Amino acid sequence: MRRDGRAVIIEAALASVEERGWEATSMQAVRERAGVSNGALFHHFPTRADLASAVVVAGLADHRAVLLQALHAAEAAEDAVRRVVVRHLRWIEDNPQLARLFLFSPPELLQSMLDEAALDAKRGFAAEIDTWLRDHGWPGTPELAAVVALWTGPAHEYARGWLASPRSSLSPVADLLAAGAWRAVQPVLGPPAARSTGSLP
16 A cells, blocks of 8 residues: 655654754655655645654654553553653653654744644643543642643653763663652542542543
8 A cells, every 4th residue: 555655754754853853854865765756745845844843743643642552551540640651751762852852942832833733632632631630530720730740740851861961771760750750649639539440431
């Protein structure tokens, strides 16, 4: 079956970004890697900025899918909270160039690169996290952004330092950060009796 040309180009761009970073990724390099003509490349992506937006959207979608898979793979709340942190750090280690793009770019710049479909996906992701938290005893306060900061904030900060000066694997600290995330999130979920032990349908 013939693959969609746009998807092939985005896949080639993502691979190029992981090899050399966005700044060193040229349209020509992506075209050659994708095995498409100049006409096909510029038909789908008239400018480098258009391609950059597609790379950001695809990378964010992959990251969200990985986190949701980790979230719903667990039955108990503690296991789910820990799994999300561990999988988040593994994704960063597996995709360091994309992670740099996401963690070091101004949020307003990344926001401006999302089309309406991507913005809808972002809102859907937030809604799914909101629902999972409510199903596990969160009363709606503190606000969702604060709960997410408690959950993934320390891992974000550690990852920023690691990305600035990569050293050994993130794996040795993943469990420690995951345990800290549970200690931070557990109090906002309410008493154990109020929590659901099942995952979302």
